[in-house]
Amino acid sequence: MTSTQTLPLTDITQADACSSPLARAAIAPDHADALARSLKALADPARLRILSIVSAHTDQEACVCDLTDQLTLSQPTISHHLKVLVEAGFLSRAKRGTWSYYSLVPGSLNAVAGVLAAV
């Protein structure tokens, strides 16, 4: 194949020759920022285990004593993680008597997973 160098398909307005054309638009910066915030709330082993323990219960609900029992972390640390997950919209808090019950926000995890797969 002689390298005739004839590739005038279009006069590409490309910045450089190394670049290939785009099939679609990239993610918007503020969208990336929001998704990164959600992922940051999930990107911790303790918080993932908390979410899993909560969702493993039959009523999708667990109290803090369930978590302090299974995680080898101090109670203030677990409270901190719970706060992060609530503020990120993955858990909701309900106080009944002396106990605080945390439950999964339905669809929140699947929403992030869906957005992530679409990146």
Next chain:
Amino acid sequence: MTSTQTLPLTDITQADACSSPLARAAIAPDHADALARSLKALADPARLRILSIVSAHTDQEACVCDLTDQLTLSQPTISHHLKVLVEAGFLSRAKRGTWSYYSLVPGSLNAVAGVLAAV
């Protein structure tokens, strides 16, 4: 086939009265650790934009000059983010001539999304 419905619904070794029974097992600690590492690599706006820019190209491939053009970050910083994404298994690097081309590892994002939805 033996039914796995061997749940002794009676007196479970429940720690406290506040706890409800479990429907399934929680995530394993080392599994949570691995997932957290993957999510940590994704939990950054710049890295999400990099992945999006790469996957927006028709051949799922982009060179560094494409990224320095669109991201308002220094070239060393972008190189750092690319290294993180490669080591996490989301991107692969191919050097051709002077240029380095990064391409998506097929299925890597969907795999994390799937695991995340199953937590």
Next chain:
DNA sequence: CGTGGACATCGACAACGATCAATGTTACCG
């Protein structure tokens, strides 16, 4: 009331991570 239990908040500390300037490395070109 007062006491104890369940949980949240505060303050501090150590480790991590995102960023950049400077420099190094490699390939292409005259």
Next chain:
DNA sequence: CGGTAACATTGATCGTTGTCGATGTCCACG
């Protein structure tokens, strides 16, 4: 051969974050 362009690596800085002990708050129960 220089020289330049593309990209990686290094070193340093500085904000962020996971963790814990100490303390505070609220509720239940004698």
